[in-house]
Amino acid sequence: MSDACAQAQSMSAEISARARKSIEDKVGPGAWNGMSEDEQKSAARNANQFCLNHLRNTAMRRAAKMEGKLLKPKSEAAISEIDPRYQVHGDLSAALRAVSKEFVYLAIRAYAKGNGMYFFAWVIKFFPDRVVSILKRIDLGVRFDVEFEAAVSVYMNLTLHMKFLKFVVDTKDVGKILEMNLFITLSSLEAQAALRARAISFIKVVHPLRFLTNSEELNFVPADMTKPLQALAKFLGESKEDGARLIDRNLDIFREALSGE
Secondary structure, three states: OEOOOHHHHHHHHHHHHHHHHHHHHHHOHHHHHOOOHHHHHHHOOOOOOEOHHHHHHHHHHHHHHHHHHHHHHHHHHHHOOOOHHHOOOOOHHHHHHHHHHHHOOOOOOOOOOOOHHHHHHHHHHHOOOOOOOOOOOOOOOOOOOHHHHHHHHHHHOHHHHHHHHHHHHHHOOOOOHHHHHHHHHHHOHHHHHHHHHHHHHHHHHHHHHHHHHHOOOOOOOHHHHHHHHHHHHHHHHHHOOOHHHHHOOOOOOOHHHHHOO
């Protein structure tokens, strides 16, 4: 069993080939050549299974690339007019990594130059009745799907983030490039729409798949993932015609496949 990257698949194929050669040598060339193709396959059969967690991350990476292709022509004209000092590029994945640096306030994960604790204290002082969704650091060598997970917290906190960023920009004399970058990026309606889409994708697609590929409660084996993945492929195909289906709060892509109805 391995992940599904090209290198891992090549290694898996190499192991299978060596296992077949070992069995061929044990049987002996005369007996081996006298076997039919089906008999050879049966004698040297082995099972290769690719990690479905990696498959999910590959899909999320593809989704992020397609998002970039969609957003780039909508934002490049406006970006060209922004002071290059603020390093605004319109890459939402990069923006989410920067947001995690700025706003994470847990001591063991905080970014030294970020304002996580300052942000938390600012919320307590000025908006004591507001709920803050916990944001994780996603810039430390992590899976692609956490860039979608982070979008949930950022979208939920967006109003507070924007108010805080404006406060910092207005009151800080120097060293506010990160805050300016984030304020400009997150002010974009296209970026906000993409954040919402990522958050929905995480809640409706990524989170259920995490559960299914790791759940001991369901007593799943890798082969059991066929039905959920078929349901997902069917839903995504149908969503090309009606993307609004994703905003149905009662949507459960996998329930029917799991219930057998």
